[in-house]
Amino acid sequence: MDTQGGRLPLKRRGLLAGTVAAAGVAMTAGLSSPAQAATTSVTEPDRFPAGRPLLIRGATVITMDRARGILPDTDVLVVRDKIKAVGRKLSAAHGATIIEARGALLIPGFVDTHRHMWQSALRGAGADWTLTNYLTAMGMLPPLFRPEDIYAGNYLGMVDAVADGVTTVLDWSHGSVTPAHADAAVDALMAVPGRARWAYGRFPLDLSWVTSGEVDRIREARFSSDDQLVTMQLALHAPSDSVGDAAWRYAVEHDVPVNSHVGFFGAASDSDVRRLVENKFLSPSTTLAHATAMSDDSYRLIADSGAFVSLSAESDLNMGQGYPPTGVVRRFGIPISLSVDSLLGWSGDMFSNMRAILSAERGLVHLRAHERGEMVASLDLRAADVLRYATLGGAEALGMADRIGSITPGKLADLVLLRQDTPSMTPVNNPIGHLVFHAGRGDIDTVVVNGRVLKHRGELIGVNLPRARRLAEATQDHLVSSIGEEAWRNLIDPPRP
Structure with a gap:
């Protein structure tokens, strides 16, 4: 196959179409037009051989590093799995692949701190669900999930994350109801070369499984190193009895981070937080997902503990877990990360979630001001804040x-x-504002994880999308045939009030 297809150079602002020099000399790639991206099919060794240094040249680099800020016309050199240098007119390492990116925006990969990956094969089924509809569905569907269905959801979820620039995702794996399901979930995450944190959970509120030896088994068998792409923590519901306390105590004593659902509207969320604090279970290694609909006392306790929150604005606004608490969380100084929650109803990209956070909080601030007969003179929550939540904030939470x-x-x-x-x-007048409000998943040209190029010119490399589709479609067929087509239609289209 002709890897370049006879493309003409992209003259505008100095972007180059790819041309490959002889072996041992720097190889140059570039950004593509949509037509080029759609027609190109090139294997990874053709463009990005393993171990070859990578130089991204001339981008506007939004570093999310407080000391560096935004750097126009800047190069980033990658050697093996690490960022070797950031600066202007860097010398390419011998044999480096060069991506000409003048005028393009380069950011750190997005970090999603709470996503139920096993539900990915249900993409869009819950678009019109409330939390009540969701709980009804979860009483029906999870018992039908075989280990291969968990694998299919996690595999598709990882492929989706990589394609959308979510280079690290926490899998809140409460579909892992047996050891076989758990192993399938981990197998799928490890089969896609993205970065993931597998948070072992189970659907029933009974947490006795944590101390049964199952967590020890899978930690020893699958997670021997903190340096591997997929690492482990626990996904636990807030404890309500001594069994739950024992599960959380296991996490503390074994230094295993915990991600927990806390603060749903109508639930006893304040008592949950008090119990966690009284037992000294909250710490900077704890992330509380959703964290809506709680009292100021609870937010104050969370702030004092150093725990993080993971805000899922699209899910919370549509299903009704509670209004995104961005303003109050900021007021108490609680560190924030962002999360998709599930592809079951909502988008898997962080652009949508950043916009949802901004729109929800700013809309509320304007509404409160209007109720007082006032106008908002200046906005407190900025685009730069939510971009930080979606990148460095997520890294901090993990x-x-x-x-x-x-x-x-x-x-x-x-x-x-x-x-x-x-x-x-x-044009790009305000790089961060532009990124948050105008960019989308279709604008992602290149994704790099651990120094490895997994997407370029809009095309996945070394990531098997056709397999993900086949697996997800098989799970969909299994679920529909199991409950019947009429029941399936009624499930995804619940009656109106």
């Missing part, structure tokens, strides 16, 4: 900020490069 979350020399090379030749990316 205890990985020393390794990912910013474009800083020495950190692991998890990078997302956005094209600059689409209508939505022209």
Whole structure:
């Protein structure tokens, strides 16, 4: 196959179409037009051989590093799995692949701190669900999920995350109801070369499984190193009895981070937080997902503990778990990360979630001001804040900020490069504001995880999308045939009030 297809150079603002030099000499790639991306099919060794240094040249680098800020016309050199250097006119290492990116935006990869990956094969089924509809469905569907269905959801979820520039995702794996389901979930995450944190959970509120030896088994068998792409923690519901307390105590005593659902409207969320605090279970290694509909006392306790929150604005606004608490969380100084929650109803990209957070909080601030007969003179929550939540904030919540979350020399090379030749990316006057409000998943040109290029010119590399589709469609067929087509239609289209 002709890897270049006889493309003409992209003259606008100096972007180059790819040309490959002889072996041992720098190889140059570039950003593509949509037509080029659609027609190109090139294997990874053709463009990005394993171990070859990578130089991204001339981008506007939004580093998320407080000391560096936004760097126009800047190069980023990647050697093996790490960012070697950030600066202007860097010398390419011998044999490096060069991506000409003048005018394009380069950001650290997004970090999603709470996503039920096993539900990915149900994409869109819950678009019109309330939390009540969801709980009804979860009483019906999870018992039908075989280990291969968990695998299919996790595999598709990882492929989806990589394609959308979510280079690290926490899998809140409460579909892992047996050891076989758990192993299938881990197998799927490890089969896709993205970065993931597998949070072992189970659907029933009974947490006795945590101390049964099952967590010890899978930790020893599958998670021997903190340096592997997929690492482990626990996904636990708030404890309500001594069995739950024992599960959380296991996490504390074994130094295993916990991600927990807390603060749903109508639930006893304040008592949950008090119990966690009284037992000294909350710490900076704890992330509380949703965290809506609680009293100021609860937010104060969370702030004092150093725990993080993971805000899922699209899910919360549509299903009714509670209004996104961005303002009150900021007021108490609680560190924030963002999350998709599930592809079951909502988008899997962080662009949508950043916009949802901004729109919900700003709309509320304006509404309250209007109720007082006032106008808002200046906005407190900025685009830069939510971009931080979606990148470095997520890395901090996972205890990985020393390794990912910013474009800083020495950190692991998890990078997302956005094209600059689409209508939505022209012109860029305010890089961060543009990224948050105007960019989308279709503008992602290149995704790098751990120094490895997994997407370029809009095309996945070394990531098997056709397999993901086949697996997900098989799970869909299984679920529909199990409950019947009429029941399936009634499930995804619940009656109106």
